[in-house]
Amino acid sequence: MHGEYKMPGGKLVVIDLDLHNGHLANVQLSGDFFLEPDSALHTINVVLTGQPADADEASLVTTLHAALSSEVMMYGVSPEAIAVAVRRAVRPGSDA
Amino acid sequence: MMRTDWRDHDWQLIHTAPQSPTLHMALDDVLTHEVGAGRRAPTLRIWEWATPAVVIGRFQSLRNEVDAEAVQRHGIQVVRRISGGGAMFIEPGNTITYSIYAPLSLITGMSFQEAYAFMDTWVIEALGELGIQAWYQPLNDITSAGGKIAGAAQAHRGGAVLHHVTMAYDIDTTKMLDVLRIGREKLSDKGTTSAAKRVDPLRSQTGLPREAVIEKMIDTFRRLHQLHDDVLQPGELARAETLAREKFSSPAWLADVV
Numbered sequence: 001m002h003g004e005y006k007m008p009g010g011k012l013v014v015i016d017l018d019l020h021n022g023h024l025a026n027v028q029l030s031g032d033f034f035l036e037p038d039s040a041l042h043t044i045n046v047v048l049t050g051q052p053a054d055a056d057e058a059s060l061v062t063t064l065h066a067a068l069s070s071e072v073m074m075y076g077v078s079p080e081a082i083a084v085a086v087r088r089a090v091r092p093g094s095d096a
Numbered sequence: 097m098m099r100t101d102w103r104d105h106d107w108q109l110i111h112t113a114p115q116s117p118t119l120h121m122a123l124d125d126v127l128t129h130e131v132g133a134g135r136r137a138p139t140l141r142i143w144e145w146a147t148p149a150v151v152i153g154r155f156q157s158l159r160n161e162v163d164a165e166a167v168q169r170h171g172i173q174v175v176r177r178i179s180g181g182g183a184m185f186i187e188p189g190n191t192i193t194y195s196i197y198a199p200l201s202l203i204t205g206m207s208f209q210e211a212y213a214f215m216d217t218w219v220i221e222a223l224g225e226l227g228i229q230a231w232y233q234p235l236n237d238i239t240s241a242g243g244k245i246a247g248a249a250q251a252h253r254g255g256a257v258l259h260h261v262t263m264a265y266d267i268d269t270t271k272m273l274d275v276l277r278i279g280r281e282k283l284s285d286k287g288t289t290s291a292a293k294r295v296d297p298l299r300s301q302t303g304l305p306r307e308a309v310i311e312k313m314i315d316t317f318r319r320l321h322q323l324h325d326d327v328l329q330p331g332e333l334a335r336a337e338t339l340a341r342e343k344f345s346s347p348a349w350l351a352d353v354v
Contacts, residue, residue, distance in 0.1 A: 011182075011235070014160060030157035030353045032182035034208065034236075036252050038154055041353070075180075075208040076235050 003089030007033075011076030015085040017048075024051045024086070033077035040072045044082065053090055057083040100201040108326035109314065111142040114188065117149035117175045122339035124195055124258055125178055126332055131197040132256030138202075139326065140317060142310060143193035145186055148172045150275055151262075153181040153249065157353050166275045176350050177260075181236060181249035184262045185272040192298070192310055195260040203257055209234050212248055215259040219246075222316035226302050226309065238263070243296030264297040265306045 003015045011033035018025040027048040035041055047067040051060065057080070064079035115123070120143055130136035150172055152161050161183045162174050172185075186193070196215055203211040213232040220238065223230040223245070233239040238246040238261070246263035298309055317323050328336075343349050 009234070014157060016157070016160075028157070028354065030155055030160060032153050032156060032180065034180035034250065035155060038178075038180075038251075041155055073208070 001089045001092065003085045003087065003092075005081055005085040005088060007077060007081040010078070010081060013077050013081045013085045015048075015082070015089045017086070017089050019053050019090070022053050024048055024053060024055075024090070027086075029082060029085075031077065034073075034075035035077065036073040037071070040068060043067060043072075048082075048086060051086075057087055060086055097201050097204045099204045100199065102202070102321040105138040105198070105202070105321075107317070107321050107323045108137050108139040109142070109317075109323050110139055110326055110328060111310075111314075112144065112328065114144040114146035116146050116340065117151065117173050117186070118340040118344040119336055120145075120193075121151075121175050121177050121344040122336040123328075123332075124260060125253075125339055125343075126336045127195070127197045128178075128251070128253045128256045128258040130332060131199065132254035136197070136329075136332070137326075138198045139196070140314075140323065141195045141197070142314070143195070145188040145191070145193070148188065149186045150174045151184045151186060152176050153183065154178055154251070155180050155353055156183060158351050159354055161277055163275050163277055170271060170275060172275060174350060175344060176352065177249070178253075179249035179251035179258060179260065182247060183276050184247065185267075185276055186262070187268065187271075189306060190264070190266045190268070190297075192263040192265050192306065192313070193261065194313075195258060198257050198259070200252065200255055200257050208250070211257070212236050212250065212259075215250070215257075216248060216261065218317050218320050219261070219313065221320065222313045225316060226298075226304070226312055228298070228301050240296060240301070242301065245296060245298065245301075264295050265309065266299040267295055267297050269295070 001017055005013045007013055012031045014030045016028045027045050029044050060083035061079045131138055150162055150167060167174055220230050228240055230238055230240045230245055236248045237244050246261050248261045251258045
């Protein structure tokens with residue numbers, strides 16, 4: 001399953017994932033954004049994997065904030081934008 | 097960390113014969129580390145491309161960005177760079193690409209947005225001297241009234257910042273759209289429906305040969321920041337060749353984000 005979100009004034013945020021027993025599986029974040037350090041990409045994928053498929057944006061954002069250290073720098077991407085892309089992947093055709 | 101200025105550094109210029117796409121990726125990795133470790137003075141490197149390439153960003157999905165069949169048909173190599181940002185379609189002679197390797201002190205205290213614009217202030221000035229009124233378009237584009245001219249990307253590694261830019265000198269838009277998958281979502285807030293409209297290359301804007309544009313850019317950098325001619329050290333080249341072979345040519349790195 002595939003979801004894309006162009007963050008306003010930001011970059012393209014893409015989520016590919018599968019659903020497994022009502023949870024997110026094989027989550028892959030990608031896009032033309034900037035992330036320092038680059039290992040944060042893997043951290044985000046791991047944190048999202050296993051989240052309930054019906055988790056709403058707010059709870060996904062909270063989860064991402066909790067998992068990412070203050071050292072992580074994002075440009076053109078944000079926990080909020082990632083959450084929108086996840087919701088779009090899970091519910092194709094929805095606006096959010 | 098104390099902020100430094102351009103003139104606090106002894107800037108070096110590297111401009112060599114054409115090199116392979118994987119060696120360019122590796123040289124960015126090696127030279128950023130060398131500057132971060134203090135073994136190399138801050139450096140401007142102008143790239144010459146030996147072969148066509150699609151260069152994808154560190155976090156881009158290979159499958160989503162590149163048409164695998166089309167790149168094979170056109171004989172184009174796909175490589176992944178160490179910085180984020182978007183895919184670039186490169187043909188020798190069609191782009192002007194450069195890297196700046198600087199200590200992080202040069203951009204200390206700046207936001208990302210400020211740091212991108214700051215690192216390319218000299219280019220905006222050079223373009224102005226060539227008669228092109230260009231400006232920085234956040235997050236990471238150099239643009240003009242006619243359209244986008246260039247895209248920049250930065251990466252921080254071990255005390256240094258890598259800032260590299262690919263400028264469109266000339267472009268085969270049909271081929272670009274053949275090999276890159278440019279989705280509708282990406283263009284949703286750009287105000288255009290056609291990716292082709294987004295690029296305004298330097299050739300048509302200046303009427304100058306590519307070499308003359310590069311010469312002008314080097315002159316401007318030299319005048320503003322001072323610049324000494326340098327070469328790659330044998331150890332730097334040897335390590336880059338190893339990395340090009342073992343990391344940047346490997347399927348694992350290319351498909352790190354499938």
